[in-house]
Amino acid sequence: MIRFESVSKRYAPQFDALRELSFELPTGEMAFLTGHSGAGKSTLLKLIMLIERASSGRVIVNDRDHSQLKGNQIALARRDIGMIYQDHNLLDDRSVYDNVALPLIIAGMQPRDIPNRVYAALDLVGLKHRAKSQPFELSGGEQQRVGIARAVVSKPAVILADEPTGNLDPQLAVEVMNIFEELSRVGVSILVATHDLSLIARFRHRLLTLKAGQLVADTGASV
């Protein structure tokens, strides 16, 4: 669950990236987040990921008030959020397997339980056979899928995706969205930031539209 309560984010000196933003994404709901460049999509995702802090208002994710979190509480909150980055954020000096295993190692999972989870996640994105490869040996689309596997491997309560299909061909993009839909059906809240209007039109989920830091449209909301 994600809830924004009158959230504003101002960057010095007087640039308002987000203004009085309020919405709620309930458990198990999937939504698209769209808007032009500079509309505030990345800032919104950064607030959820605790990369940035709101200037005012409250960001509540998985019943945690992000404005109250400090130190290691931030780290623990991030473990319940799976983030898929546009630029993948994979570690080139580690294999695909090790990249996907990283959230589980960080979370303190028993080493004997890790391989099954990693191979299941890689299988989900169709890359089980590339487990031993290095990320730089993969295509952009494959790297994106490794990023997705890493985001879902720890079964987080919330998944954020920043242009997750940007590097994928149309068929793979649809398959990735199908995965997200399945995850949302089993209780994962999913927020997908995208410019891809055809994808938005095809999957017809809730759509949050940002413009100049304000929520100008919220269509298909379930609450």
Add this chain to the structure above:
Amino acid sequence: MNQPIAARGAEKQTSTFSSRATHWLQHHQREAKDSFGRLAQSPLSTLMTVLVMTISLTLPLGLGKLLDDASSAASGWDGEARLSIYLKEETPAEVQASVLARAQALPGIRSARIISSDGALEEFKQQSGYGPALDQLGYNPLPAVLEVFPKNDASSSEMTTLRDQLAQWPEVALAEVDIAWVQRLQSMLELGQRLLWAVGGALLLGGLLVVGNTIRLSIESRRDEIRVISLLGGTHGFVRRPFIYMGVWCGLSAGVLTLIAVSSFTAWLNVPVTQMASLYSSNFSLSYPSFGTSLAVLAGSSFLGWLGAWMAVGRHLRELES
């Protein structure tokens, strides 16, 4: 790609305390091993860091040991400090004996003896070589002397007090205590101790900065990794761990090299030192680092590496959060 997602979804990581502790230990073991491997991958820069740390540890440790040995030797010489109490001329032998008995009964006295005026003259003749000239005098100008040896732990002020006390006795013409050399030596040793603290502190600070800089360079090369781990929920402890181990490995290696260096220097210097000491009928020699000292050096050098790494990573983490 289209494998069904059976019963997936949000899941809380649950584990017992013992399994978490086991995992924590396993992670420490892995990080200790990995960080050693990373240091071994860049042997030249690692060696430079360890050598600079070794120098910054060897100098204060070596100087400290030299000062300790000098202090030990000086405390032995302190015991030989004495008071010379010159009795009035013509003091009869029985009064001299009485004075001796009273002196021996004083607290703080290790021993005392009377050198009669005749005995003093004879001794002076033998030591000075002016025997024939003294014979020409026709009389003995030297008074009887009461030599008083205070206890070994007597301080300069205690000896001065004792001298003043003895000077009050009616049989005493003059009381002297030659403590200037003791005071000079003690002053020099104190100066040496203070210099050691200053120089040692500066060198240790240098060592701290060197290991911190090494870790900082390692952090720079792993900046992306730290950022990704942090975004995936890695705690500060998790991020710090590999760098802390790198610092500890550097410090521990420097500690081992320091002990080897100090022991080698001690062996090298001991040959001329023992030769010189034997000329003064002394069995003085420089001591090697004891087991306790060695353990303290290893613990201290590891701590130095740990501290340098902690500071370097802490600074980076603050930058990451700002």
